[in-house]
Amino acid sequence: MHYSILHILNTTKTRIQAFGPDVRKEGPQPQFQKRDFIAAVAAARAEGRVPVIAEVKPASPGKSFREIKPALAAELAWEMEEAGAVAISVLTEPGVFHGSLENLKEVRKTVCLPVLRKDFIIDKVQLEEEGSDLVLLIAGILGKELGEFVELAIEKGFEPLVEVHSMEELEFALETKARIIGINNRNFETLEIDLATTEKLAPLIREFDLDHGTSHIIISESGMNSSVDVRRVMQAGADAVLIGSALMESDSIFEKTKEFVQSFCWR
Numbered sequence: 001m002h003y004s005i006l007h008i009l010n011t012t013k014t015r016i017q018a019f020g021p022d023v024r025k026e027g028p029q030p031q032f033q034k035r036d037f038i039a040a041v042a043a044a045r046a047e048g049r050v051p052v053i054a055e056v057k058p059a060s061p062g063k064s065f066r067e068i069k070p071a072l073a074a075e076l077a078w079e080m081e082e083a084g085a086v087a088i089s090v091l092t093e094p095g096v097f098h099g100s101l102e103n104l105k106e107v108r109k110t111v112c113l114p115v116l117r118k119d120f121i122i123d124k125v126q127l128e129e130e131g132s133d134l135v136l137l138i139a140g141i142l143g144k145e146l147g148e149f150v151e152l153a154i155e156k157g158f159e160p161l162v163e164v165h166s167m168e169e170l171e172f173a174l175e176t177k178a179r180i181i182g183i184n185n186r187n188f189e190t191l192e193i194d195l196a197t198t199e200k201l202a203p204l205i206r207e208f209d210l211d212h213g214t215s216h217i218i219i220s221e222s223g224m225n226s227s228v229d230v231r232r233v234m235q236a237g238a239d240a241v242l243i244g245s246a247l248m249e250s251d252s253i254f255e256k257t258k259e260f261v262q263s264f265c266w267r
């Protein structure tokens with residue numbers, strides 16, 4: 001695994017041990033009505049929009065985009081929503097990605113869209129932290145514990161998005177109750193991007209669904225910069241895309257989100 005990911009896992013562990021989950025500091029959070037991501041994807045598709053999960057991402061390993069405090073996070077998310085995004089992803093990992101739970105809460109308060117918590121969930125105690133509709137669970141990090149984390153997330157009212165990068169991880173993911181599978185085009189070992197990852201794995205999910213009478217939502221994640229990239233992964237069978245860097249690097253979050261939203265025609 002890339003050194004920066006190992007670093008994140010270590011610091012996340014230390015942080016949980018030192019402080020506990022946010023919920024312990026703040027007391028129980030008010031229960032809120034969850035927003036239905038699967039319905040939002042269906043609605044976008046019916047309207048001819050590409051379901052784009054737009055990500056509020058202050059930094060990534062070795063790269064800093066901009067400092068994002070809660071007020072700016074909310075402003076960016078609002079632009080993404082106005083431009084037709086189907087959901088907002090908010091980085092909450094504070095070390096390498098410079099994210100925060102405060103950003104997540106402010107975004108959730110501002111927009112009407114479902115919100116995904118983008119973090120490295122390695123301890124069940126993190127699922128006590130409220131604030132999002134969906135939660136990311138990374139198959140390559142959770143390994144054999146993935147199924148348990150998926151069930152606990154569902155029990156806590158989250159929609160789990162299980163992220164995979166290889167056939168082995170996909171097999172694990174398909175054994176769980178997760179309805180949403182994210183195919184990460186970025187390799188965590190090398191941080192290299194290859195959109196062919198979606199072309200390789202998406203058909204396997206479709207095949208599994210046909211054989212088992214199930215239906216998964218497939219999200220292609222990472223490394224898309226243009227409408228050409230989006231068309232490529234949609235043609236490979238993705239139902240939705242997750243985009244961060246290209247939005248953060250653009251001059252207009254609104255225009256760039258719109259470009260992705262309009263980049264593929266369903267008919």
Ligand SMILES: O=P(O)(O)OC[C@@H](O)[C@@H](O)c1c[nH]c2ccccc12
Pocket residue numbers: 055057060097118119120163184221222223224242243244245246
């Ligand atoms: O910035 P990109 O290349 O558009 O990628 C977005 C998203 O897929 C990426 O941020 C991501 C995918 N899986 C993760 C897990 C943790 C943190 C971040 C991520």
